[in-house]
Amino acid sequence: xxxxxxxxxPPHVKAKQTTKSIMLDVVIALLPCAICGLVYFGWQALxxxxxxxxxxxxxxxxxxxxxxxxFSNKCRDAKAVCLRWWKQFDLxxxxxxxxxxxxxxxxxxxxxxxxxxxFAIAVVKMFFGGTGKNLVNPAATGRVFAxxxxxxxxxxxxxxxxxxGALMDVESSFVSSSATNLAGLLPSKGDPTSxxxxxxxxxxxxxxxxxxxxxxxxxxxxxxxxxxxxxxxWWQPLLFTAVFGLTAWxxxxxxxxxxxxxxxxxxPNILSGGVLFAAxxxxxxYVTSPKGVIGQLVYLIVSAxxxxxxxxxxxxxxxxxxxxxxxxxxxxxxxxxxxxxxxFKREKVQKEGK
Amino acid sequence: MKAVKGKLYFGGxxxxxAKELSSSASLEVMPLPEVVTVSTSQSLGKPSTVxxxxxxxxxxxxxxxxxxxxxxxxxxxxxxxxxxxxxxxxGAGGNRETYIVIxxxxxxxxxxxxEGGAFRFPPLDNPTxxxxxxxxxxxxxxxxxGAGFPTAVKVAPRTPVDTLILNGAECEPYLTCDHRLMLxxxxxxxxxxxxxxxxxxxxxxxxxxxxxxxxxxxxxxxYEDIKVVILKKQYPMGGEKQLIYVTTGRRVGLGKLPxxxxxxxxxxxxxxxxxxxxxxxxPLYERVITVSGKGIAQxxxxxxxVGTSVKDIVEYCGGESEALKKAVLGGxxxxxAIANYDTYTHKTTSGILxxxxxxxxxxxxxxxxxxxxxxxxxxxxxxxxxxxxYSAEGDFEAAAKYGNVSACIECxxxxxxxxxxxxxxxxxxxxxxxxxxxNQERK
Numbered sequence: 058x059x060x061x062x063x064x065x066x067p068p069h070v071k072a073k074q075t076t077k078s079i080m081l082d083v084v085i086a087l088l089p090c091a092i093c094g095l096v097y098f099g100w101q102a103l104x105x106x107x108x109x110x111x112x113x114x115x116x117x118x119x120x121x122x123x124x125x126x127x128f129s130n131k132c133r134d135a136k137a138v139c140l141r142w143w144k145q146f147d148l149x150x151x152x153x154x155x156x157x158x159x160x161x162x163x164x165x166x167x168x169x170x171x172x173x174x175x176f177a178i179a180v181v182k183m184f185f186g187g188t189g190k191n192l193v194n195p196a197a198t199g200r201v202f203a204x205x206x207x208x209x210x211x212x213x214x215x216x217x218x219x220x221x222g223a224l225m226d227v228e229s230s231f232v233s234s235s236a237t238n239l240a241g242l243l244p245s246k247g248d249p250t251s252x253x254x255x256x257x258x259x260x261x262x263x264x265x266x267x268x269x270x271x272x273x274x275x276x277x278x279x280x281x282x283x284x285x286x287x288x289x290x291w292w293q294p295l296l297f298t299a300v301f302g303l304t305a306w307x308x309x310x311x312x313x314x315x316x317x318x319x320x321x322x323x324x325p326n327i328l329s330g331g332v333l334f335a336a337x338x339x340x341x342x343y344v345t346s347p348k349g350v351i352g353q354l355v356y357l358i359v360s361a362x363x364x365x366x367x368x369x370x371x372x373x374x375x376x377x378x379x380x381x382x383x384x385x386x387x388x389x390x391x392x393x394x395x396x397x398x399x400x401f402k403r404e405k406v407q408k409e410g411k
Numbered sequence: 412m413k414a415v416k417g418k419l420y421f422g423g424x425x426x427x428x429a430k431e432l433s434s435s436a437s438l439e440v441m442p443l444p445e446v447v448t449v450s451t452s453q454s455l456g457k458p459s460t461v462x463x464x465x466x467x468x469x470x471x472x473x474x475x476x477x478x479x480x481x482x483x484x485x486x487x488x489x490x491x492x493x494x495x496x497x498x499x500x501x502g503a504g505g506n507r508e509t510y511i512v513i514x515x516x517x518x519x520x521x522x523x524x525x526e527g528g529a530f531r532f533p534p535l536d537n538p539t540x541x542x543x544x545x546x547x548x549x550x551x552x553x554x555x556x557g558a559g560f561p562t563a564v565k566v567a568p569r570t571p572v573d574t575l576i577l578n579g580a581e582c583e584p585y586l587t588c589d590h591r592l593m594l595x596x597x598x599x600x601x602x603x604x605x606x607x608x609x610x611x612x613x614x615x616x617x618x619x620x621x622x623x624x625x626x627x628x629x630x631x632x633x634y635e636d637i638k639v640v641i642l643k644k645q646y647p648m649g650g651e652k653q654l655i656y657v658t659t660g661r662r663v664g665l666g667k668l669p670x671x672x673x674x675x676x677x678x679x680x681x682x683x684x685x686x687x688x689x690x691x692x693x694p695l696y697e698r699v700i701t702v703s704g705k706g707i708a709q710x711x712x713x714x715x716x717v718g719t720s721v722k723d724i725v726e727y728c729g730g731e732s733e734a735l736k737k738a739v740l741g742g743x744x745x746x747x748a749i750a751n752y753d754t755y756t757h758k759t760t761s762g763i764l765x766x767x768x769x770x771x772x773x774x775x776x777x778x779x780x781x782x783x784x785x786x787x788x789x790x791x792x793x794x795x796x797x798x799x800x801y802s803a804e805g806d807f808e809a810a811a812k813y814g815n816v817s818a819c820i821e822c823x824x825x826x827x828x829x830x831x832x833x834x835x836x837x838x839x840x841x842x843x844x845x846x847x848x849x850n851q852e853r854k
Contacts, residue, residue, distance in 0.1 A: 063737050063773045066837040068744040068823035069764070070426060070584060071772035074830045076780055147777060189778040189831070343782035348794060350787065391797075398818040399420075399791045400652060400662045 074287070076188070079343075080148035082286045086279035087155050087338065090269035097261055098163035102268045106158040108167050112174035113154030118142055120183040149188045153177055156196035156338055159269025160331055160377065161203065173203035193384040194345045197377040204377075258328040270331040280337045290353075294336040297357045301336070302327045304365035332364070335376040345380075347390035356383065356390055414628050414639040417619060417657035422790040423645040424824045426584050426744070428623060429770075433703040433710035434587040438595050440714045441727055443515065447489050447718035448755040449475065450502060451509045454553040454561050456482030461511060467494045472530035472694050475511050478551070484561045484758075485551035489696040489716035490515050491529065503740050503747045503754045510755070513718070532692030543610040543689060550688035551758075552695050556649070556678035557741060559759035562685070565677070566610045568670035575608045576658055577618040579627065579679045580642055580649030583742030586762045588699040589679050591712045593620070593627040600679050601634050603686030611675055618679070619658045621648055646744065647822040651676050653790050665818050695758060700724070704739075706765030708732040715756055722752035724763055737771035739764040744823040777831045785825035785835060791818050795825040799838040807845040816842045 094102040122128070127138035157173055177199025182191045261271030269275075284291040305326035327333065340346065340357060347356045364379040452458040459476035469475060469488040476486035488511075496512040532549060535542055548563035556578055577600070581589040593600060604616050617638045620628050631639045640658045642648045652663045654676060661672040669676050677685075680698065687693045696717045703710040708729030715724060721740070725731070739746040740760055756763075785795040798814030801807070810816060819839050826835040 062735055062750065063771070064748040064750050065737075065773070066826075066834060066840065067739075067746055067748075067821075068827045068836070069737055069739050069746065069748060069766060069771050070743045070827065071774070071832065072424070072426070072828050072830070074828075075774065075832070076777050076830050079780075079782075079830055145777070187778060189780045343780045346781075346783075348781060348783045348786060348796060350783075353783070395813060395815075396786065396792050396794060398665060398793055398815045399422075399656075400664050400667070400818070402662075402664050 076147045076149075079288055080152050082283065082288045083152045083338070084148060084155060086282045086286075086288075087152070087159065087269070089275035089278045090159050090272065090334070091155065093261060093272035093275040094159065094163070094268035097271060098268055102163045105161065105163070105165060105167065105170050105268065106155060109158035109161075109170050109174050110151055110154035112171045113150040113157070113178050116175045116178040117150040117183065120179050121145075124183070147188060150178055150182075153182070153195045153199075156269075157199045160196065160200050160267050160334065162266075163268050165203075166207075169203050169207050172206065173199040176202045189344055191344055192387075194339055194342055194380050197339060197380040197384075200377045201381055255324050255328065258325060267331060267334075270334040273328055273333050276333045276337055283337070283341075289337075289341040293341050293353065293357060294333075296354070297336040297340050297361045298327055298333065300358050300361035301332055301365050304362050305368065308365060308369045326365075330368075330374040331376045335364075335380065339376070339380055345384045345387060347387055347394065349391075349394055349396045351396060352387075352390040352394040355394060356387070359383065412632065412635060412638050414632055414641050417640045417642045418660060419643060420653055420656055420790065422788050422792060422824070423647065423653075424788045424827050425644065426646055426827060428644070429584050429703075430587050430590070430623070432585065432705075433701050433712055434590055436587075436591070436711050438591050438699060438712050438714060441716075441719070441724065443490050443716065444719045444723045446495075446512060446514045446720070447716055448510045448512050448720060449486060449489060449718035450755060450757060451476045451486055451511065452502065452506070453486050453551070453717070453758045454482070454484040454559040456480065456561065458509060459483055459486045461497060461509060463488075463494050463497075463511065465494055465497055468492070469494060469513060470530045471528075472696060474551075474694070475513075478548070478561075482561055482564055484553050484563075485549065485694070486511075487551060487694040487696040487717075488513055489718050503749045511718075530694075532688070532694070534692045535689050538606075538609075538689060540610045540612060543606050543685075546688050546692075547610070547685060550684070550692075550694040552681065552684050552688060553758050554678055555680035555684065555698060555759065555761070557745060557759055557761055559757070562607075562677070562681055565670075565675055566607060568611065568668075568675060570670050571673060572611050572670055572675055573613055573673045574615045574617060574659060574675070575604065575611065575613050576654060576674055576676045577604050577616065577637075577679050577682055578649050578651075578654055578676055579618050579620040579624075579631075580654060581624070582621060582642075582644075582646045582648040582650075583744050583761075584646075585703045585764055586701045586742050587703070588701040588712055588761055590624050590627055592683060592699055593624070593679055594630060596683055597630045599686045600682045601631070601637060602690070603682035603684070604637070604677070606685055606689050607675075607677055607682060613675075617658050619648070619654050646824060646827075647790055647820070650790060650820050650822055652820070698756075698758060698760075700756060700760060701762040701764075702728045703762065704765040705767045705770055706731050706733050706735045706738075717758055718755050720752065721749065721754045721756070721763055724756070725752060725765070731765060733767045735765055736768040736773060737766040739766065739771075743771075744827065745821065772832070774832045776833050779831050779833055782830065784828045784830065785833075788824045788828045790822060790824060791815075791820055793819055795819075795835045795839065796833075798842055799833055799835050802838045802842045802845075807842050807849065810838075810842045811846055814839070814842070816846070819843075 091106050121142045125138045127135050177195040181195040181198045185191045259273045283289045306323045347353050360383045367375045457479045460479045461476045463475045471491040473488045474485050475488050478485050492513045492515040495514045498510050500510050502508040552562040553559045579593055608616050619640045619642050621642045621644050623644045655661055655674050663669055663672045684695050700713050700715045711728050738749050740749050793815045798810045798816050801810035
């Protein structure tokens with residue numbers, strides 16, 4: 058026995074999964090979406106992904122360097138600070154950058170991506186204390202920031218492929234609420250073109266949308282990978298999508314002159330826009346979801362309903378806004394939805410009440 | 412009775428068992444050590460009072476320290492010899508303990524064994540409940556599962572009890588001492604269980620065994636009066652409250668004892684020592700210890716005398732095979748890491764594990780991700796991350812409120828699963844200690 062022996066509190070064996078391995082799993086799960094972006098939108102999409110990841114990692118590094126006094130004393134400790142950064146580097150900024158790129162339209166200018174990345178990492182994450190301390194989802198906030206700052210560009214040139222394209226395709230027809238128009242889009246069930254439309258939405262072929270959000274198949278592949286690797290809970294995206302789909306479907310009934318519920322209208326809502334992507338990769342984010350299972354359940358259900366309602370009234374993709382909004386309520390979920398310990402008896406509370 | 416499957420509960424983890432290292436090693440009696448160092452803190456509660464003097468000759472099995480108060484236990488000389496020293500020292504857990512050192516070689520060179528055999532109480536034939544209880548107290552029997560609660564207190568419950576549960580789960584990875592005992596001493600365990608059942612006046616005996624020990628399950632099935640429950644392989648299946656729930660479906664309330672739900676839980680090793688105490692009159696000064704881990708040359712299941720130094724045991728098992736990262740007294744999930752081999756076994760020591768760097772994780776903690784995995788695996792359905800968060804800020808009352816620390820059984824599942832390697836158990840223990848301090852101040 059020598060001096061290298063370690064003493065600590067139990068347990069002395071640990072699970073294999075670490076923060077870094079989880080983040081690596083998320084990156085791997087995002088790869089199918091990233092590749093689909095490259096296939097559907099060309100090299101521009103790949104360039105945006107790389108720019109986003111690079112600028113996220115870079116802004117994290119610069120913030121760390123400054124905060125740890127890398128510049129003081131004429132950069133004397135610069136090497137040590139760099140080493141420390143590398144030691145604590147846990148791939149979270151890579152995940153943020155990748156998600157941010159995947160929820161932006163392919164025609165976004167590169168500088169918009171950089172500004173969004175810097176905002177996401179420096180302001181949203183690092184200002185609040187780095188990994189695990191951010192109040193809101195960095196990628197969603199970065200996207201909202203970019204969207205609000207460059208709305209003018211969005212209206213004119215850079216956003217010609219509208220970021221809410223797929224959704225508009227379906228829902229603009231809802232707005233017109235004319236039966237014929239809708240029938241043109243979503244013909245009766247017997248017609249093979251109906252299935253084709255759904256299939257197009259599912260595969261993302263010929264659909265306008267954000268880089269990573271269009272191909273639902275890739276998202277589902279990522280979802281299965283995350284479940285297999287035990288990174289997310291399998292029921293979370295399912296619950297979210299189901300509640301969202303149901304709400305949107307019920308709301309959608311109002312588009313008609315007579316309130317109708319056609320089962321054929323159930324899927325387009327889920328398959329259009331970024332709902333699926335948000336359900337798998339963003340609403341399951343560890344840092345910005347409530348701590349207990351009950352809290353997560355309530356959070357997902359409320360978020361899904363809010364998203365469906367907001368989408369119905371605004372007719373644009375508001376997933377990022379809903380994430381941002383709902384994240385702000387998480388401290389309340391954590392405060393009021395505490396699990397009862399095993400063996401807790403309710404009658405005890407009643408006695409105290411008397 | 413034919414084995415039935417137990418219920419399931421939410422939470423729990425599935426660590427790598429690593430039991431194959433030592434599960435095939437039959438029980439082996441370790442040669443008597445030259446010197447034993449017996450601590451007087453052998454059970455929960457107060458340390459026993461020393462009743463021998465320096466230089467006194469003692470026989471194996473002779474009482475050397477008397478129970479002090481209700482929650483305490485008698486301590487016995489584990490070898491014949493001379494008391495060479497009575498000293499104060501720091502135990503593996505960091506608490507001060509009194510040690511009685513017995514040397515087999517008396518100063519004048521003659522070994523003490525020649526002077527006569529071991530001390531025994533008179534064997535009891537068909538004893539009454541009262542006689543069994545007295546014998547359990549006299550023989551200093553404590554719960555051998557790890558906590559070391561005096562068995563004499565447990566078999567005298569204040570509330571009516573209808574079931575005795577034998578804990579043969581052995582859910583901790585690496586440990587195989589109970590498994591080997593169940594295989595090789597099945598009949599003694601059953602007889603001991605019947606004696607305990609008689610003492611508390613119940614007829615319903617259940618034994619819970621994890622599904623990874625099918626041979627042990629098969630061994631207990633022929634006994635008609637014992638109900639065998641197969642437990643899912645899950646940690647902490649052997650936790651008292653979890654075991655009661657999966658075998659009987661009863662939930663033990665917060666801050667309540669199992670007896671309040673009409674159940675008494677005893678470890679299989681405890682049942683074995685009760686059998687020996689009643690039938691042979693042998694006090695508790697010997698137990699089975701698993702010596703395992705990748706760091707030991709020959710993993711073994713040994714009969715070891717209480718007070719044997721870890722050094723002697725490691726040497727007997729062939730010494731270290733690789734560079735060590737951690738040495739642990741007890742199981743890997745709840746045991747105590749030791750700094751050196753000058754530590755001595757207790758009645759409650761169930762294992763000595765030598766871990767290499769590959770087995771024992773010693774990663775630096777990284778920031779909490781708030782992933783909630785600790786809450787998902789908590790068998791008591793607590794929120795360990797809240798405890799860790801608030802106790803780091805020094806707000807121990809909030810830590811207790813939002814983390815429900817008082818219900819924590821310190822099984823270690825949360826820290827096992829934590830991807831950020833947060834020291835959660837440390838935070839929980841710290842919070843518990845600070846709360847005790849706060850409560851005392853208030854009084």
